[in-house]
Amino acid sequence: MRQSLQPSRDPADYAFVHRLRTRFAETDAMGIVHHAAYLPYLEEARVEYLRSIGHPYDVVRSGGVDVAVLEVALRYRKPLHFDDQVDVSLVVGAVTRTTFQIAYLLSVGGEARATAVTVHGCVDATGRPTRLPAWVGEELR
Amino acid sequence: MRQSLQPSRDPADYAFVHRLRTRFAETDAMGIVHHAAYLPYLEEARVEYLRSIGHPYDVVRSGGVDVAVLEVALRYRKPLHFDDQVDVSLVVGAVTRTTFQIAYLLSVGGEARATAVTVHGCVDATGRPTRLPAWVGEELR
Amino acid sequence: MRQSLQPSRDPADYAFVHRLRTRFAETDAMGIVHHAAYLPYLEEARVEYLRSIGHPYDVVRSGGVDVAVLEVALRYRKPLHFDDQVDVSLVVGAVTRTTFQIAYLLSVGGEARATAVTVHGCVDATGRPTRLPAWVGEELR
Amino acid sequence: MRQSLQPSRDPADYAFVHRLRTRFAETDAMGIVHHAAYLPYLEEARVEYLRSIGHPYDVVRSGGVDVAVLEVALRYRKPLHFDDQVDVSLVVGAVTRTTFQIAYLLSVGGEARATAVTVHGCVDATGRPTRLPAWVGEELR
Numbered sequence A, B, C, D: 001m002r003q004s005l006q007p008s009r010d011p012a013d014y015a016f017v018h019r020l021r022t023r024f025a026e027t028d029a030m031g032i033v034h035h036a037a038y039l040p041y042l043e044e045a046r047v048e049y050l051r052s053i054g055h056p057y058d059v060v061r062s063g064g065v066d067v068a069v070l071e072v073a074l075r076y077r078k079p080l081h082f083d084d085q086v087d088v089s090l091v092v093g094a095v096t097r098t099t100f101q102i103a104y105l106l107s108v109g110g111e112a113r114a115t116a117v118t119v120h121g122c123v124d125a126t127g128r129p130t131r132l133p134a135w136v137g138e139e140l141r
Helices: A035-052 A055-063 A134-140 B035-052 B056-062 B134-140 C033-054 C058-062 C134-140 D036-054 D058-061 D136-139
Strands: A014-022 A066-076 A086-094 A099-108 A110-121 B016-020 B066-076 B085-093 B097-106 B112-123 C016-021 C066-076 C085-093 C100-110 C111-123 D014-020 D066-076 D083-092 D099-108 D111-123
Touching: A014 A035, A014 C066, A035 A055, A035 A066, A035 A086, A035 A099, A035 A110, A035 D036, A055 A066, B016 B035, B035 B056, B035 B066, B035 B085, B035 B097, B035 B112, B056 B066, B097 D111, C016 C033, C033 C058, C033 C066, C033 C085, C033 C100, C033 C111, C058 C066, D014 D036, D036 D058, D036 D066, D036 D083, D036 D099, D036 D111
Parallel strands: none
Antiparallel strands: A014 A086, A066 A110, A066 D066, A086 A099, A099 A110, B016 B085, B066 B112, B066 C066, B085 B097, B097 B112, C016 C085, C066 C111, C085 C100, C100 C111, D014 D083, D066 D111, D083 D099, D099 D111
16 A cells, blocks of 8 residues: 555644534444445545635546545544534645645544545546646645 | 326336345444435346346447436335345336336335335436437337 | 425425535536435435424434434436535425425525425334324424 | 555455445446445445355344444555446455454456455444454454
8 A cells, every 4th residue: 555644633733624514324223424434524525625725626627637546544443423523634745746645534522533544646537647736736745 | 296107016017126135334323224225226226127128228328328317206115124135126117208217116025115216318418308219119118 | 105295496485494515426427416315415404404493313313213214206307516515495394193294495506406305204213103203293383 | 554464466365255236326427436435345245255154244243243344445446337347355364352354356357446454343232342253263263
């Protein structure tokens, strides 16, 4: 795996935070949020982060560049429950010419529930890997 | 609503049946399969039905025609649980020049669990409604 | 089907509105939001509505009553796309001793995208149908 | 992260394989299977593996033990598309008194599409971590 970031459990170590609320549809028969539901949470936070730095993802995509997910790694520390308000904190790191990584902390009321890392690369309209757009290097590095 | 079919609870009234197994990820905190998970079950059965009559959905799509869902209606009679083997029976009806409907019965071990109707229309690559391909009228009517 | 409400396309006919943003994970290969993703939208709006009238769903559930979905019906009028801000309007109707219905309008920037009806009944901890709690009759009727 | 397995890209290195077909509902607007959909694929394969060794997951769960997911790591090598038949190969490793790991290879027609590792621990009915049942040590080690 390429992932090299070590996500901290201290919210102060993150550059951006997005709050969301878990849905009942995302729970499972164990009475907790199913582990697969966390990936859309990370994605939603990425989308809001890109918007916050002036690069809404639909504009990025209409420019012919898709941001592909190359790797994900999650560590589930304590469960999330229905109706929890989750703070998804994130910070970008490990930017290279073709990839970048994001570290995440999911917390509820300041208590860490999960940490994660995603590794991304850009692909063109045909799905072929391509260099990161200039703004990625400038804004995210 | 355009839906006019009355789905029967007798499997003998259906033209095709597809068996699938519910996933743990599809359950919710009530301990049963979440009601939203049924729509992909209907879709999976439609895809297998199209394959069975010689019109695999990816071939249909590569021909420039998408089969859009215009309406859905579901009646949940008894819950589905994790690991249930569900027989999704279906039959096409109410074919017009631009739309067709499908009635469904979801049963486990012969016991009705849910019934449903979907209404479909074809759209071209730009998303605009278009006449049904000839085979739909021929095969499905 | 028991559903009897006719959902209006005029937002003024609804009692409550909840805004949400579509997720990329909810899109499909047709480039639009997948039709199954609408059901969690309706559910999220119901949860926020119950909170707004002082009956948070987790409190309702901890009281030993679950609100089951008996029927759903959706009509897809125009597609939703990634990152759309969707106003989910709802109004309760057709309250009986054991069931109630909710009509929904999903709109983006005032334009109707979908309408829906859900039919609900209460079940106790063992999953058996039970009379609606008194507050349902009082608050929702 | 506790994950220590290095998933091989050679199907011969795996103990069990489960074939599934991707659903249209699992695709996204990039035209490929969304990265979050892979986690239910891994879960479905785990469930079939447990069944194959005589420990169906619903029987395990009714015995008061839930198998929690502590960590997941996925590497997406080539995309999956709608209607692909995916072979999910798996092998258990790194069994301790309280945790075990599973390595996965997802392939289509023999071509590797993704590799993954999940780390699991058992919890009792109250969600507290508990020692692995004896059969886990015996069967999986």
